[in-house]
Amino acid sequence: MLLELRDVVTRYGAVEALHGISLDVAEGEIVSLLGANGAGKSTTLKTISRILAPIAGEVRFDGASLDGLEPEDVVARGIAHVPEGRKIFPGLSVLDNLRLGATPRRANRATIERDVDEVLAIFPKLRSLGAKMGWTLSGGEQQMLAIARGLMAKPRLLLLDEPSLGLAPLVVKDVMETIVRIARDGTTVLLVEQNAHLALQIASRAYVLETGRVALSGDARQLLASEEMRRAYLGSAVRVEAGR
Ligand SMILES: Nc1ncnc2c1ncn2[C@@H]1O[C@H](COP(=O)(O)OP(=O)(O)OP(=O)(O)O)[C@@H](O)[C@H]1O
Ligand SMILES: [Mg+2]
8 A cells, every 4th residue: 555544543732633544545546535524634634744743543655654754754755735725825936836846855956847847748728827926827727736836746645635626617627637647647646525526536436534534435436326425425515505
């Protein structure tokens, strides 16, 4: 397994947010982490990238424990985390945002420029925006830039936190297709999504979190077809409409 979580418990002060999460991600997979608001999806990603340190359990990457590492050590090991809400630098150009993504690697200038070019090949729309400032980009462009910047760390595992949030359906489709392409190019992806339908279409497997625990997990196709999944998660959009 590329990534293994075993009985991971994470707290915010006195509040326990993860009550013992176990999950696996194999090399080359797209695995999705689903669940409602507050279920613990972002906390799980933050625990993997060690923005938060778990109080119990273990996170292993490529066979080695991440115990005691700083977030920048985790990036150096090959895990890039694209957080919720994009967090690009608004006062920097697209190209400078990308260059900053390579900082943890301490690569030389020529290598960074070559990698910028390589990453832009995956994001054709970003290439034409190179000199534009971050704040002038549309929501979809900012999301693409955030993912592209994550790739500049040359990760083996990319953690994506709700990349579709707030984007128009056509843009969401574009983002999802890009994620599939990234995985095909050899980067493993752990994708957090509230839109279960969308995520299950591109993931091979998924874990559904409920209040800090894994409530359901399995093959994406089986989850899409499962009655339990449909009742609890896939039908939610319909319920919202009906309630209006
Ligand atoms: N900084 C924080 N301090 C205290 N509690 C927090 C903090 N961040 C999150 N929590 C709590 O931890 C739990 C899990 O939150 P988390 O952000 O991981 O959920 P999520 O599944 O990512 O939700 P969303 O879909 O809204 O992003 C929630 O009960 C939340 O209130
Ligand atoms: Mg979240």
